[in-house]
Amino acid sequence: MIVNHEEFHTYVVSRGAALLRVAHQLTGNACDAEDLLQAALAKTYLAWDRIQDRSSLDSYVRRAMVNINISWWRRRKLEEYPSDDIPEVPVQPDHRHGYDELEQALDRLPARQRTAIVLRYYEDMSESEIAKTLGISVGTVKSTVSRGMAKLRGDLVPAGREALN
Template sequence: MIVNHEEFRTYVQSRGAALLRVANQLTGNPSDAEDLLQTALARTYLAWDRIRDRSSLDGYVRRAMVNINISWWRRRKLEEYPSEEIPDIPVQQDARHRYDELEQALDRLPARQRTAIVLRYYEDMTEPEIARTLGISVGTVKSSVSRGMAKLRGDLVVPDARKRVN
């Protein structure tokens, strides 16, 4: 295996931050995102000499992250347990709280919907690009994004609207 170390290093330096954002959206946890990206880049490094089209590197790494993340989900044991009492959650109006709500709402989506939304709106990929990256049809991408956005809209209701009873 002959790998151009400098070319790989340059790629990681130039695209690392953007790829880390995708990894963070896929995992919802910064430390898991770093592990996911590192694992995907290690696999990319091992396949570096087989990747002929350097313009498709981002897609290769994103696809690797999706596949690795799915493998991790399958291995993960139940980490949350049912409880008799639901804790009260204070309502906060600051921007960080809204961002956290969005992150939590994304975490509640099924994997395909979350991945499609992250690639569409965070990575600004087109539907055909997402379809190629995930190995699914454009129609499946459209329905996944549409259903996911509908769930997000229902999940992210303005706090005052939750109190109204008609």
């Protein structure tokens, strides 16, 4: 395996930040996003000499991130357990702006909904591309995105408008 280390390094330096943002949207967690991107870049490095079309490198890495993330979902055990008691929520100052609020709302979505929405609206993938990437039907993509967007809309209702709904 002959890998042009300098070419790979240049690619990672130039595209790393953008790819990390995608990874964060997929995982909803900064630490998991770094792990996900690292795993995807490792796979990309191993396949570097087989990737003929250098203009599709971002697509290759994003696809690797989605596949790895799906594998991680399948391996994860239940980490949250239902409880009769609702924990107290700490009061946070309301200094968040729209983007931070959207990030937090995305973080609260189930992983599949978050992934479908990120691929649809951040990566501008078609429903059929998302279906192929996630290994689900187009109908499932449509319903998943629709449910996720409904949750986001409910989560992002501006203050004072709750009474109208």
